[in-house]
Amino acid sequence: MERRKLLLSFEKEAAEKAIVCELVRRFDLGINIFRAKITPEERGYMVLDVTGESDALRSGMAFLRSQNVEVDTSAKGVCWNESLCTHCTSCVNHCPTRALHVSDRGEMRMSFDSNECVECLACIKVCPFGACSSMF
């Protein structure tokens, strides 16, 4: 079994299709949607965690692309800008998955593990320095 975090972005035509449903039915993939912004007449976005057999995952991603859905595996829906971060640690109590964490307690420096991020956006609300941002 393999697990992948995907960022899907699609034009409005693709927004009308039951894409997630197809992933479950046709490819036997487990889906956990972190967040989505799909509105008529606009470009849509969805961040989800997909679990399944390697072949099925590959086929599922190929299917998405065939439906004009852009598939990004670089987990960049939420960005931590290290140059804006002051390492104050204000965010650490609010990150539910510890994606944002103090990686070195001696130096008290922050790290961000984007694969652990479930894009709850709590960090964006609590960071005093605007170091966290969302692409949608």
Added chain:
Amino acid sequence: MEEAAVKSYEQINERIAAGKAVVLTAEEVSDYVEKKGLENAVSEIDVVTTATFGPMCSSGCFLNFGHTTPKIRMTEAWIDDVSAYAGIAAVDLYLGATQIQRGDPANLYFPGEFRYGGGHVIERLVAGRELELLARSYATDDYPAREVRGKFSIRDLNQAVMVNPRNCYQNYNVAINCSEKTIYTYLGVLKPKMRNLAYCSAGQLSPLLNDPFYETIGIGTSIWLAGARGHVYAEGTQHGSLAERDANGVPMEGAGTLALTADMKKMRAEYVRGVSLKGYGVSLALGVGVPIPIINSQVLRRTTVRDREITAPVIDYSYDYPEKTGRIITRLSYEEMKSGKAMVEGNSVETCSVSSYAKAREIAEILKSEIVSGDFLLSKPTDSLPREKKVSPLKVTPDVRR
């Protein structure tokens, strides 16, 4: 308390100028003295560098714009829609760090976001960015212009001087929330039922925790303020040196403060950062470095203080802080809080900080290298900070609450 000097400021400066000074950060000095012994170390070490980086609300700057043709006597002014105080002189303004932007709904839709304000204007100024000035006047015979509007940067100003009435709190409260709902404070967002706590100090690196009786830090002390060479110009506002202290004299609560100034044209933007505190407002985070000349063994001994020896009071910001009850839930050491979890009333509570220890370490190293390379000489204070001063409350009862 006073002890005969083993080294004078002049001798230390001679060694700095000759490139021979031995300088350690306040973090390094503890192990060094433990290894070498106090008496050996005092003859070797010339300077210990201390530092802090965190939100310092009582900050701001005086700006001189020069004169337009025709001249204006500014009576109201905004920079990037943030109001600056114009009641000083014709083209002098004072911009405060916590001033919110015109049109900001503040806490109308609670909790407000406070994306931009005085602290952010100050950050952009130091970064050399372009800002917009709008100034108005009632016009006079000698200053006939009624309005001026235009873009400017710090390079266009005659002077841009940071003047901060209160920075570098000696120690500080730890905020916790005992109520049933999330609260939004200047120490960040606090979860209900004591599920997290927030502290705000560089602990063992913090300037006044390394000189608890103000034996070397005083009025006239040269400091590193966001990369510029600045000075302590007075005791800070709310300087309350008559605080409760532990057996080593280290304050167990807020205590002393410093009033600081430096030329903003010489500052580095990465150490001058606008702060947005959800539900609270805007502020400015600043990097400050303060050198401690090792003039005798007692001064050295006090710089060896460690996080485990410094405690701060845990206070309920949902009730005891706003209502000034004076109740302290417990005291925690910075060592425990920096571990990520701390015990409060039998519960393990997640911790976070608003002050950046990582940045404070960086600053202590930068100041150390500036002293080692002979670029930063120390200055002897012209006056001492008061050692026996109390902070008094305002004896007026407000009649309106949120």
